[in-house]
Amino acid sequence: MADVQLEHGYTKIANEILERMALTKLSPTQFRLIFVIWRYTYGFNRKDHEMSLSFLAEATGVHKQRVKQELDKLIESNIIIVTEEGTFSKSRKLAFNKDYDTWRLQSTKESTVSEIAYTTVSKNADTTVSEIADTTVSEFAYQEIKNINKNLKKNNDDDDIGDDNMAHDAFRLIADKYIQRREKGLSLSPKDEAAIEKLLQEQIPLDGVLKLIDEVFDEYQPKFNGDEIHSFEYVRKVLLSKYHEQKEGEGTDGGTIRKHRRGISRPSAEGGKTYEQILREAEAARRAWGWKG
Template identity: 55%
Template sequence: MANPQLDNGFTRIANEILENIYSRKFTANQLIVILVIWRYTYGFQRKEHVFSLSFLAEVTGIDRKAVKRALDSLIEANVIIVVKEADFNNARCLAFNKNYDEWKIDHRGIKNTTVSKNDHTEEMTTVGKDDHTTVGDFDHTTVGKNDHHIKKIYKEKNKENIKEEDRIDHFQLIANKFIQRRAHGFDLSPEDELAIHRLLDDNIPIDTILKYIDEVFDEYEPKHRLDYIKSFKYVEKVILDRYFGQKGEEKNNGGTVHKHRRGVSRSAKEGSKSYEQILREAEAARRAWGWKG
């Protein structure tokens, strides 16, 4: 049974802001985007944060294109502020504009916007004939009806950055999960960030990483009030042990390698390597490539 408690975290929002939110005509998707931005800014006692479209779509369950339309319209209405534009390594840094006198939206919707005659989209933004407002996640320029050639060039030019965008999303999901479960401070140390990047290099599925983070914190038994998991390096090691241990079991299921209560034994085949030796060699390889442990 759900049992939410303020002791487990809360987001402080001034009543004056809430009153101006529900008294103006926001769409459902706009409200959801606002709530997520509140959660990851005010909810962590910070004024701004990096948000990618993939992350917003992931946490809200809303189609990526619909999230983009809602976010673009909120930026246009000056409800959401772009603190720093996106580049090919980082998504946009966004902040909520609490000065509601600057919002270009009232009880009728967004002010001073031109909507095409046949446009019936939920978000009332300035659109072209076919509602091609912007191209790509990181391109924020308005395009016209003959933009297909531009789209093709952009897609080819940035094909190699698709993986990098996923990496940014995954880094953000892992960092937010760790900060939330740690519940001590809202920032990551440089060592924490390096540990997360190393984990991403191991190509472990993001759902598996998030599940293991929850398991690590659920199973940790503090000895006193100052005993808690401080570094992501601790979590990193447990995740590696569990993931590659499980993979080893699956690979050798029904074979000659059997897991004992205290570890993994050697194969009956002479000269094979133990699981611990494989891990040591993997760590040595990472160090040889210049990755700091």
């Protein structure tokens, strides 16, 4: 039985918006996209957020090409707004336009035809969408790691540039890993977010953090039926304990770790893992949005 409680997180949506949405003719995929955009904007008490097509595809379970088509329609309709264009290393920022008087909606006939077409195509597509998704789902994890590595390389030339972006990407990967291993819900509580921020202040390489999160969950022993990990603060404390135990066991021959403002360390040329190794560890993030395989 699903344990759905407000204390596990919730998204504030004005009743007037919900009532308007119930009267709005949109395709099933467009509704899914709006739900995800609400979740990662209003759900975190923010107006906009970076969201790539790969991210939206995983969050909705819809193929990326279809996501692009339907998202473009939402943007053309002025229901979704691009608040900041994307760059080579960052996804564009999206926001929901709550001023529904400015929406440019399709006619009822056009929407109905679109929905019928989508439903018809889905009968064939749904049988293979999981197979397609499984072959492309790693693109999300790869892109996240790729973006972080670009920032790492950039910071080698200028330590003051890109720290905030790097911390933001690291926060998102850690959050995804935690949600994936928790296997319940897609939300983070304010306390979970604060605990991740605290962890980011530590001098632990990102690939090490992701690996240690797996270890914390793998080694957790429930004391009774239903006992489980309920907070990232618990994960943070156990993770730090395990990390320092491992460091003490390794001795001091591994070289020094260069410190940074936000506590994110760069992998060394000798001891750091390759991008491929990091990618394999982050591959589990493909299930972070509730996919159970």
